[in-house]
Amino acid sequence: QSVLTQPPSVSGAPGQRVTISCTGSSSNIGTGYDVHWYQQLPGTAPKVLIYGNSNRPSGVPDRFSGSKSGTSASLAITGLQAEDEADYYCQSYDSRLSVVFGGGTKLTVL
Amino acid sequence: EVQVVQSGAEVKKPGESLKISCKVSGYRFISYWIGWVRQMPGKGLEWMGIIYPDDSDTRYSPSFQGQVTISADKSISTAYLQWSSLKASDTAMYYCARARGAGGPFDYWGQGTLVTVSS
Numbered sequence: 222q223s224v225l226t227q228p229p230s231v232s233g234a235p236g237q238r239v240t241i242s243c244t245g246s247s248s249n250i251g252t253g254y255d256v257h258w259y260q261q262l263p264g265t266a267p268k269v270l271i272y273g274n275s276n277r278p279s280g281v282p283d284r285f286s287g288s289k290s291g292t293s294a295s296l297a298i299t300g301l302q303a304e305d306e307a308d309y310y311c312q313s314y315d316s317r318l319s320v321v322f323g324g325g326t327k328l329t330v331l
Numbered sequence: 332e333v334q335v336v337q338s339g340a341e342v343k344k345p346g347e348s349l350k351i352s353c354k355v356s357g358y359r360f361i362s363y364w365i366g367w368v369r370q371m372p373g374k375g376l377e378w379m380g381i382i383y384p385d386d387s388d389t390r391y392s393p394s395f396q397g398q399v400t401i402s403a404d405k406s407i408s409t410a411y412l413q414w415s416s417l418k419a420s421d422t423a424m425y426y427c428a429r430a431r432g433a434g435g436p437f438d439y440w441g442q443g444t445l446v447t448v449s450s
Binding site for chain 2: 223254255257259261266267268269272273278308310312313314318319320321322323324325
C-alpha cells in the first residue's frame with residue numbers, strides 16, 4: 222500500500238481531458254513538499270513529466286499540466302492522444318519515509 | 332548531454348551476492364543525488380535509497396534498509412547498488428536516476444537493469 226494514493230486506472234477517448242489524482246497526507250504533500258509526475262511508456266524507463274507541482278521540462282507538451290492543493294495533487298492531460306497510453310506515477314517527499322511514489326495509474330486511450 | 336547508463340542484465344542464484352552499476356556522464360557527478368528505484372514484474376515504482384556522491388550521504392527507504400547497500404565512486408562517476416545475499420523476491424528491474432535534491436525530482440533515468448534470481 223503506497224503512501225501516495227492514485228486511482229489504479231483511468232481512461233478517455235482521443236481528444237478528451239483526463240485527470241489523475243494523487244492523495245497524500247500531512248507528512249508529505251500536506252507539509253508543502255513538491256509533487257512530481259512521471260510517465261512510463263510500456264517497456265521503457267520512467268520520464269519526468271511535471272516537476273515542482275506544475276512545471277514542465279522542455280519537450281513535454283503543454284497538454285500536460287500539474288496542480289497541488291492541500292494534501293493532494295493532480296495531473297491533467299488534455300487533447301488525449303493514443304501515444305499518451307502509459308503508466309503515470311506521482312512522487313513526493315515524506316518527513317518520515319523520505320522519497321515516496323504513488324502506486325501508479327494506468328491510462329487507457331479508448 | 333546527460334547520460335545515465337546501467338550495467339547489463341544479471342541472472343543469479345539465491346544466496347549469491349551482486350553489485351550493479353550506474354555510470355553517468357555529461358554533468359558534474361558530485362553535484363547531484365543518485366537514487367535507486369525497484370520495479371517488480373507488473374508492479375509500480377518503489378524508492379530504495381539515494382546517495383549524494385560528494386560526501387556519500389546515503390539515505391534508505393525503511394523497506395530496504397539493511398537489505399541493500401548503495402555506494403558511489405567519484406573517480407569514475409559511478410553509483411552502485413549491491414546485495415550480499417539475493418532472494419528470489421529480489422527479481423525485478425532496477426533503475427538509477429539523477430535527482431536535483433534528496434526529495435527529487437528524478438530528471439534523468441538509466442535504462443534499467445533486470446535482475447533475475449532463480450535456483
